[in-house]
Amino acid sequence: MTDLPESPAAERNKQAILDVLQRLLPAHGRALELASGTGQHAAWLGAGLPGWTWQPSEANRDALPTISAWVQRAGATNVRPPLLLDVAAPVWPGEATPAAEALREPFDALFCANLLHIAPWAVCPALMQGARRHLKPGAPLIVYGPFLEGDVPTAASNLEFDASLRRQNPDWGLRQREAVERCAQEAGLRLRQRIPMPANNLILVFESAGQHT
DSSP states (O other): OOSSOOOHHHHHHHHHHHHHHHHHSOSSEEEEEESOTTSHHHHHHHHHOTTEEEEOEESOGGGHHHHHHHHHHHTOTTBOOOEEOOTTSSSSSSSOOGGGGGGSSOBSEEEEESOGGGSOTTHHHHHHHHHHHHBOTTOEEEEEEOEEBTTBOOOHHHHHHHHHHHHHOTTOOOEEHHHHHHHHHHTTEEEEEEEEEGGGEEEEEEEEOSOOO
């Protein structure tokens, strides 16, 4: 237990995600994390990838102090102060601030966890277009979460989760992996890797093939 706001899901999956990132990523680089939420992932992944500069971001301004507090508690000195950034905005960040300087140079990786199913579908193309703009050519966009797949039976727990999300908000729900892949292709990205994860989740690794603009 902690006195900070926390996500039980982030606590459960953080080590499994880190294990994959340690295999996927080189020893050094700059990463932008989107929709950092409480900051538990930023703190854990930053601490576990000491050769990387980790840039958290979040659309909810009120969450920024919590992200900073989790990072401080972890002692992850390679994690930058969180940016206010709405993935759905046509320009990242959506307002001209000194912090926007952090996005001037393209990144070696983009990461987001548990975003697409608790956001309107329009966030998916915005994510892919943002990745195209802000990734170095060949650098990965790493997306973690639960997905529906046409060629894979859906676990009962994921079906129940999908139904509960849609009851909360009709714009939410688990996304079809194939639809996400098509959305990526339209932005000039391709699916490089599909990695099964615990609790019926996936990591999808997309690769930017175009030039940074």
